Amino acid sequence: MLNFLGSFAGPVAQGIIWGIMAIGVYITFRILDVADLTVDGSMATGGVTLVVLVTGGMHVALALLIAFLVGCAAGLVTGVFHTKFGIPAILAGILTQLILYSVNLRITTQRSNVPLSVDKYHILISLRNLTNAIIVSAIFAAVIIAVMYWFFGTELGHSLRATGCNQNMARANGINTDNNKIIGLVISNGLVALSGALLAQYQGFADINMGRGAIVIGLAAVIIGEVLLGKVFKNFALKLLAAVIGGIIYYIVISLVLKAGLNANDLKMFSALVVAVFLGIPYWQRKLAEKRSAKEDKANA
Amino acid sequence: MLKVNNIYKTFNKGTVNEKKALNGVSLELNEGDFVTIIGGNGAGKSTLLNSICGVFTVDRGTVVIDGVDVTKLPEHKRAKYLGRVFQDPMMGTAADMWIEENMSLAFRRGKPRGLKWAITNKERAAYREMLSHLGLGLEDRLSSKVGLLSGGQRQALTLLMAVMQKPKLLLLDEHTAALDPKTAETVLTLSDKFIKDEGLTAMMITHNMNDAIAHGNKLIMMHEGRIIYSAEGQEKKSLTVDDLLKKFADISGNALANDRMLLSN
Ligand SMILES: Nc1ncnc2c1ncn2[C@@H]1O[C@H](COP(=O)(O)OP(=O)(O)OP(=O)(O)O)[C@@H](O)[C@H]1O
Ligand SMILES: [Mg+2]
Numbered sequence A: 001m002l003n004f005l006g007s008f009a010g011p012v013a014q015g016i017i018w019g020i021m022a023i024g025v026y027i028t029f030r031i032l033d034v035a036d037l038t039v040d041g042s043m044a045t046g047g048v049t050l051v052v053l054v055t056g057g058m059h060v061a062l063a064l065l066i067a068f069l070v071g072c073a074a075g076l077v078t079g080v081f082h083t084k085f086g087i088p089a090i091l092a093g094i095l096t097q098l099i100l101y102s103v104n105l106r107i108t109t110q111r112s113n114v115p116l117s118v119d120k121y122h123i124l125i126s127l128r129n130l131t132n133a134i135i136v137s138a139i140f141a142a143v144i145i146a147v148m149y150w151f152f153g154t155e156l157g158h159s160l161r162a163t164g165c166n167q168n169m170a171r172a173n174g175i176n177t178d179n180n181k182i183i184g185l186v187i188s189n190g191l192v193a194l195s196g197a198l199l200a201q202y203q204g205f206a207d208i209n210m211g212r213g214a215i216v217i218g219l220a221a222v223i224i225g226e227v228l229l230g231k232v233f234k235n236f237a238l239k240l241l242a243a244v245i246g247g248i249i250y251y252i253v254i255s256l257v258l259k260a261g262l263n264a265n266d267l268k269m270f271s272a273l274v275v276a277v278f279l280g281i282p283y284w285q286r287k288l289a290e291k292r293s294a295k296e297d298k299a300n301a
Numbered sequence B: 001m002l003k004v005n006n007i008y009k010t011f012n013k014g015t016v017n018e019k020k021a022l023n024g025v026s027l028e029l030n031e032g033d034f035v036t037i038i039g040g041n042g043a044g045k046s047t048l049l050n051s052i053c054g055v056f057t058v059d060r061g062t063v064v065i066d067g068v069d070v071t072k073l074p075e076h077k078r079a080k081y082l083g084r085v086f087q088d089p090m091m092g093t094a095a096d097m098w099i100e101e102n103m104s105l106a107f108r109r110g111k112p113r114g115l116k117w118a119i120t121n122k123e124r125a126a127y128r129e130m131l132s133h134l135g136l137g138l139e140d141r142l143s144s145k146v147g148l149l150s151g152g153q154r155q156a157l158t159l160l161m162a163v164m165q166k167p168k169l170l171l172l173d174e175h176t177a178a179l180d181p182k183t184a185e186t187v188l189t190l191s192d193k194f195i196k197d198e199g200l201t202a203m204m205i206t207h208n209m210n211d212a213i214a215h216g217n218k219l220i221m222m223h224e225g226r227i228i229y230s231a232e233g234q235e236k237k238s239l240t241v242d243d244l245l246k247k248f249a250d251i252s253g254n255a256l257a258n259d260r261m262l263l264s265n
Helices: A002-006 A009-032 A039-055 A060-084 A089-107 A130-151 A155-165 A167-172 A177-203 A214-229 A236-259 A264-300 B045-053 B075-081 B099-107 B121-132 B151-163 B181-198 B209-214 B233-237 B241-252
Strands: A113-115 A205-207 B002-011 B019-029 B034-039 B060-065 B082-085 B169-173 B202-205 B218-223 B226-232
Touching (some): A009 A130, A039 A089, B075 B082, B082 B151, B181 B202, B226 B233
């Protein structure tokens, strides 16, 4: 039994780290109501930034902070593209993602992969010590949830929620919706980069491609969390926690299907299809309800 | 209080969809004036209100609110002067947020929003008190999502939100048009009460000619982006629906057509 549980320690640690990324996705996708594809780039940016800084001799805490800030900058670029250049949010994110591909290669001085040995450098987590990795990443997730809970309870945080919910209403009440979208994208990508920086430590390297498809994993975590826990988790902090739990469940499921023999290269397709189906479910439910009420109207007529 | 000087607005300029929505509109309101606005479909009534709100910038002319030229200010910066209720009950509130959260957003209209807690307990008590005056039982539902309210309840809440931070100008764009007659009456009575009690300056677009005559101290009629008739004081009080229809036909050369128009009730 213990052995069985132990085999899940890796997926749990990974799930928490990706859960932090999912909190970032939650902020854009659920609160601001924009699908931000910047994250595929900023995840890797966070990873390579941390590795290059730590291997360059910087303290890991400072390197994490800088990785976070570089992610924030990436969000700022997308936000400016979207609000000041009038580019649709999805395209703005794709443009920044492409920019980040070049930027990330600059950061690594054109290497596609940069190693970070846990033996040589003092870092916070590693897959060589899973208990520690789980505890440390859980602390990170808890602190981030607490800070986000506070922020979205403030006047500014409320105005961000209003911006995502109803822009007309927000502007009629004096809210600068453009600025708010930028703020949301900045925070979101900062968190995503922080998650990338933790992931790089965990796996012992950062890779130019480590963020490819990240948006899908983030969405999967958010949606799994909502489907499984949405009914009981009403409080905002719990909703964020649900996204982290969603990330853990996602990685447990992935590890199971890999054990069951799914080709690792088919994994991305598998994840994308899972997300497509879960995004489809509420839509189908609505359609079905409409059909039913139409039938009832006919019957009553 | 409000000076609209000769404003013009053309949508989709230079395309086949070019539409002159405002064709030189001027209007002056004194403090405490309440003007009702009527006119056919596409006359430019909403465009006039939207120009005042800054939903878009006008091509020519100026808008001055309480001595401040707001012509170039973006919508969110003008909001501090304006309370607004829209035709669509969905438009004036944030559906996924609670009643008290919506109210706290409106309470801070025109004020900087920082990192202070969004709602204080003192405010909450004040909101409950304000809601109880609506007479809709909303005071016990502070933490209900606004999306769960009926159209009439949402519209009454939007109205309250528009006036809780006293606006220089209250703008009502067919705000009862989407409601059933009884609810429409309730919301209209509430609007009147707020305007009277607070001494607000207000503009109300309506498709109901009787309402246009019965409410406010001024009336304007719009057609093809212009104000073609205006009345105030005794002249307005003695107007009848027939007078208005005749005036419209005389000046515009056709019958007044508005698919939501109610000629009598
Ligand atoms: N954003 C816009 N883009 C293009 N055309 C517009 C826009 N807003 C209004 N129009 C056009 O401008 C004209 C005036 O519209 P407006 O909404 O002001 O009319 P209205 O008097 O409010 O009519 P109604 O009684 O139907 O609400 C119409 O022909 C309308 O189609
Ligand atoms: Mg209109």
